[in-house]
Amino acid sequence: xxxxxxxxxxxxxxxxxxxxxxxxxxxxxxxxxxxxxxxxxxxxxxxxxxxxxxxxxxxxxxxxxxxxxxxxxxxxxxxxxxxxxxxxxxxxxxxxxxxxxxxxxxxxxxxxxxxxxxxxxxxxxxxxxxxxxxxxxxxxxxxxxxxxxxxxxxxxxxxxxxxxxxxxxxxxxxxxxxxxxxxxxxxxxxxxxxxxxxxxxxxxxxxxxxxxxxxxxxxxxxxxxxxxxxxxxxxxxxxxx
Amino acid sequence: xxxxxxxxxxxxxxxxxxxxxxxxxxxxxxxxxxxxxxxxxxxxxxxxxxxxxxxxxxxxxxxxxxxxxxxxxxxxxxxxxxxxxxxxxxxxxxxxxxxxxxxxxxxxxxxxxxxxxxxxxxxxxxxxxxxxxxxxxxxxxxxxxxxxxxxxxxxxxxxxxxxxxxxxxxxxxxxxxxxxxxxxxxxxxxxxxxxxxxxxxxxxxxxxxxxxxxxxxxxxxxxxxxxxxxxxxxxxxxxxxxxxxxxxxxxxxxxxxxxxxxxxxxxxxxxxxxxxxxxxxxxxxxxxxxxxxxxxxxxxxxxxxxxx
Numbered sequence: 001x002x003x004x005x006x007x008x009x010x011x012x013x014x015x016x017x018x019x020x021x022x023x024x025x026x027x028x029x030x031x032x033x034x035x036x037x038x039x040x041x042x043x044x045x046x047x048x049x050x051x052x053x054x055x056x057x058x059x060x061x062x063x064x065x066x067x068x069x070x071x072x073x074x075x076x077x078x079x080x081x082x083x084x085x086x087x088x089x090x091x092x093x094x095x096x097x098x099x100x101x102x103x104x105x106x107x108x109x110x111x112x113x114x115x116x117x118x119x120x121x122x123x124x125x126x127x128x129x130x131x132x133x134x135x136x137x138x139x140x141x142x143x144x145x146x147x148x149x150x151x152x153x154x155x156x157x158x159x160x161x162x163x164x165x166x167x168x169x170x171x172x173x174x175x176x177x178x179x180x181x182x183x184x185x186x187x188x189x190x191x192x193x194x195x196x197x198x199x200x201x202x203x204x205x206x207x208x209x210x211x212x213x214x215x216x217x218x219x220x221x222x223x224x225x226x227x228x229x230x231x232x233x234x235x236x237x238x239x240x241x
Numbered sequence: 242x243x244x245x246x247x248x249x250x251x252x253x254x255x256x257x258x259x260x261x262x263x264x265x266x267x268x269x270x271x272x273x274x275x276x277x278x279x280x281x282x283x284x285x286x287x288x289x290x291x292x293x294x295x296x297x298x299x300x301x302x303x304x305x306x307x308x309x310x311x312x313x314x315x316x317x318x319x320x321x322x323x324x325x326x327x328x329x330x331x332x333x334x335x336x337x338x339x340x341x342x343x344x345x346x347x348x349x350x351x352x353x354x355x356x357x358x359x360x361x362x363x364x365x366x367x368x369x370x371x372x373x374x375x376x377x378x379x380x381x382x383x384x385x386x387x388x389x390x391x392x393x394x395x396x397x398x399x400x401x402x403x404x405x406x407x408x409x410x411x412x413x414x415x416x417x418x419x420x421x422x423x424x425x426x427x428x429x430x431x432x433x434x435x436x437x438x439x440x441x442x443x444x445x446x447x448x449x450x451x452x453x454x455x456x457x458x459x460x461x462x463x464x465x466x467x468x469x470x471x472x473x474x475x476x477x478x479x480x481x482x483x484x485x486x487x488x489x490x491x492x493x494x495x496x497x498x499x500x501x502x503x504x505x506x507x508x509x510x511x512x513x514x515x516x517x518x519x520x521x522x523x524x525x526x527x528x529x530x531x532x533x534x535x536x537x538x539x540x541x542x543x544x545x546x547x548x549x
Contacts, residue, residue, distance in 0.1 A: 003250035003258050003316065014250065014260075016316055044284050048316060070286050071250070071260050071293065161511055164289035 006094045007067075013087055014071035015064030016048075017098055018055040029060040029101030030240060031091045033112035033119075037165020038149070039219035040069065043109055046218040046229050050107070053237045060099035064091045066115075069165065076164060081115060081173040088119035092126050105240055109133040110219055111142075114177055121180035129185040131236050134192065134217070137201045139174050149220050182207045187239050189232055191215045211235065246300035251307075254336045256318030259309030260285060262296040268303040271348035273373060273526060274341055275299055275306040278334070278354035278361050280508075284315030287355070288508035295353075295519055302523065305345060309337055327364065334365045342371070349373035351526060356380070356507070359468075360452075366466075367458040373530065374465035376522055379507055382470065382478040383449050383487040391479045453488050459496070466497045467525045469518065473507030495531040 007013040020028070032047055034040045051061040065072040066087045068079025092104050106127055108116030113135035120127040136142045146163045159166035166174075179201065186208045190198040195212040202208045216222055218229045248262045277292040279285065285308040286293055296306035310317035311333045320329045338350055352362035352375045359377035366375040459466060470478050478484075481501035485491075493499075500521065505514045 001316070003252070003260075005248075005250060012248075016258075038289075041283055041286065041288065044315065045282065069290065071248075073248075075294070076290060164510065 004094075004098075006064075007072075007087070007090050011067050011087075011090075012073035013064055013067060013090060015062050015091060015094070016051070017095070018051050018061045018063075019099065020054075020058040020060040021056050022058040027102040028058065028105070028240070029062070029095050029099050029103065030054055030105040030107050031088060031095055032061060032063040033088055033106060033108035033116045034063070034065070034070075035110035035112050035219050036066075036069075036170070037163040038146070039110050039163075040065075040165070042221050042226075043219040046233070047109065049228060050233045050236060053233055054240060057237050057241055059105075059237075059240055060095060060101055062091055062095040062098070076167060079165070079167070080169055081111075081118075081177075084115050085119045085122060088115060089123055089126065092119075092123075096126075103128040105129040105131065107131040107133065107236060107240075108135070111136055111174070117180050117182065118178070120183055124183060127183065129240070130183055130187070131239065132186065132188045133232065133236070134190055134219075135188065135198070136174070136177065137179075137197045139177055141197075142174065143171075181205070187211065187236070189213055189235065191217060191229065191232060209239075246297050248297075251309075253309055253317075253340055255312060255320065255333065257309055257312060257333065257337065258285075258316040259307050259337070260293075260296075261305060261307045262300040263305045264300050264303050267346075271346045272303045272305075273349045273351045274345060275304055275351045275353060275526070276334070276337065276341075277306065277308045278352060278358040279311050279314050280355040280358045282314055285310050289510060289515065291355075291509065291515065292353075294515070295522065298519055298523065299526070304526070305348075307337065307341060327361075330361050331365055334361065335369070338369065338371050351376065353522070354378065354380075363452070363455050363459065366464050367455040367462070370462070372464065374467070374526070375459075376525070377466065377468045378509075378518075379471055379474050379477075380468065381452065382483050383452070384477070385483055385486040387486060388479055388483055392475075395479075449487075453491065456488060456491050456493075460491065460493060463496060463531060465528075465530055466493070467522065468497060468499045469521070470499070470501045471505040471507055471509070472503035473505065479503075498525060 002017045004015050004017055005012050006015060032051055034047060035043050047063060051063050054061045064087070066079060066084040068074035068076050088106065095101055095104060104127060106116035106120055108114070108131070110133070113132035116130055117132065117135070120130055143159060146159070146166065159171050160168070182202070182205045188198060188202050188208050188210045190210070190212050191214060192198070193214050199210055202210050213232055213235060215229055215231060216227060218232070245265055246262050247265055248260055251259045251261050253259050277285065277287065277296065280287065292308045296308055299306050311330055313319040320332070322329070324332055334352070341350070350372045352366055352372055354360070354362040354376070355378040359380035362375040362377055363380060366372040468484070470481070481499070484499065502514070509515045509518050
C-alpha cells in the first residue's frame with residue numbers, strides 16, 4: 001500500500017495504490033471513486049477494505065481524492081463534479097502507468113458511481129467495466145438524506161451547512177445530473193431496502209446487471225449500528241475477477 | 242501548487258500513514274510542530290476537511306503540521322502487539338513524535354484533537370515533555386448537578402407551551418425519577434444516540450479519576466491548554482463552568498484557555514464557526530507559554546474565557 005501524489009502541479013491528487021497480489025503481471029486494475037462530501041468520510045473505511053480485498057484477489061487498485069477534497073490539492077470551493085470526472089480519468093492513466101494494467105474497472109459509490117458513469121462515457125476505450133454501488137437516482141432524495149444524516153443539527157439552512165461538500169456550484173451540478181448510457185459490463189448494486197427506483201432507472205439498460213443487496217448504508221455514521229458491508233464487498237470482488 | 246505551503250504523504254513507523262504540510266519557506270526559528278489526532282474513526286482529513294484546511298493555514302504561518310492516522314484507523318495498519326486501545330494510541334503518538342524529532346528540525350509539539358482525539362491529546366500531553374501544548378475540542382467533561390438542572394430546565398421550557406406536555410406531565414416526572422434512581426451508566430447509555438459510550442464512560446468514577454489525574458499532571462508540568470466546548474454535545478456538557486464544577490480541586494490558572502460556544506455544533510459545520518475556530522487556534526499557538534507558577538492560588542473559576 002503506497003500513498004502517492006499524482007496529476008499535474010496545478011491539480012495535485014492524492015491516492016493510495018495497492019498492488020495486486022500474486023503473479024508479477026496482472027492485467028486487471030480498478031479505480032475506486034469515492035462518494036462526495038461527508039459521505040466520503042464515512043465510506044473511507046469500507047472502501048479501504050474493498051481495495052484490500054481486490055488487491056488480495058490480484059487486482060491492482062487506486063483509491064484517490066477528487067481535487068478540492070480529501071488530501072488532494074485545492075479547496076472545496078475549487079471542487080466540481082465535472083472536474084472530478086476528469087480526475088477519475090487522470091487516476092485511470094496513473095493506474096495504467098503504475099501497474100502496467102490493460103483493463104481498468106471503475107468502482108463508484110453513491111455520487112462516485114454517477115461520476116464513474118460520466119467518466120466512462122467520456123473515454124469509453126479506457127474503461128472495461130463499471131461497478132455502481134448505490135448510484136444516486138433521486139437527487140431530491142439525496143439532498144434529503146444528507147440533511148437527515150446530520151447528527152447534531154444546528155442552524156441548518158443551506159445544503160453547505162449540513163454537508164460541506166454541497167457548495168452552490170456542486171448542488172447545481174447534482175440537480176442536473178445526467179444518466180449516461182451504461183457500458184457493456186456494468187454491475188449496479190442497491191443496498192436500499194426499496195430498490196425500485198434503481199431498478200426502474202437501469203432496468204431498460206441491457207448492459208447492466210442489477211443486484212439488490214439490502215443492508216445498512218456504508219456512507220453514513222450510524223454508531224453503534226455501523227457494520228462493514230462485507231456482502232457487497234464480496235460481490236464486487238467476485239464480479240471484478 | 243500553492244506557493245505558501247507544500248504537502249507530502251509520509252510513511253510513519255508501524256505502517257502508519259500521514260500527510261505533512263510545511264511552509265514553502267521555513268522560518269529561521271522553527272515554530273511548533275502541530276500533530277492532528279483522529280476524531281474517533283474519522284481519518285486524518287477530519288470532518289469537513291477541517292484538519293486539511295487548518296494544516297494549510299498554519300503552514301502558511303510557518304508551522305509544520307502532521308496529520309496522520311492512528312493504527313487501525315484510516316489508511317494505517319493495525320498494531321501487531323497486544324496493547325490496550327489507549328496504550329496503543331499513546332504508543333502511536335509517541336512513535337510519531339519520535340519520527341518527527343528524527344526527521345524535522347527539533348521544535349516543540351502541539352497536539353490537537355476533537356472528542357476522543359481531545360482525550361488522547363490530554364493523555365499524551367499530560368506526561369510527554371516533548372509536548373508544549375494541547376488543543377482540546379469537545380473533550381469529555383463529567384456531568385454535574387447543574388448540568389442536569391440545565392438539561393431538564395431546558396426540556397421543561399421547550400415543553401411549557403405544548404398541551405401534550407402538560408397532559409403527560411405526571412408520566413414525565415415519574416420517568417425522570419426512575420431515571421435518576423437507575424445507575425448513571427444506564428441513564429447515559431439510554432439517552433444518547435451518538436457518543437453514548439463516551440458519556441457513559443465519564444460517569445464511571447475510575448474514568449473521572451483518570452481524567453482528573455491527567456489534568457493535574459498537565460498542570461504540574463505547565464502544559465499550555467486550549468479547550469473549546471461547543472453546544473453540539475448536549476448530553477455531555479451544557480455550560481461554561483462545568484469543567485470547574487466537575488473538578489473543583491484543579492487549579493489551572495493561566496495554563497488553560499477555555500471557551501464555551503453554545504451555538505456551535507460538535508464538528509464546526511458552519512464555515513463561520515470553522516473560521517472562528519481556526520482564528521482562535523492560530524492566536525493561541527502564537528501566545529507565549531504561561532508564566533512560571535504563581536505564588537497565590539487563583540480561584541477555581543478564574544479561567545480565561547470569551548463571551549460569544
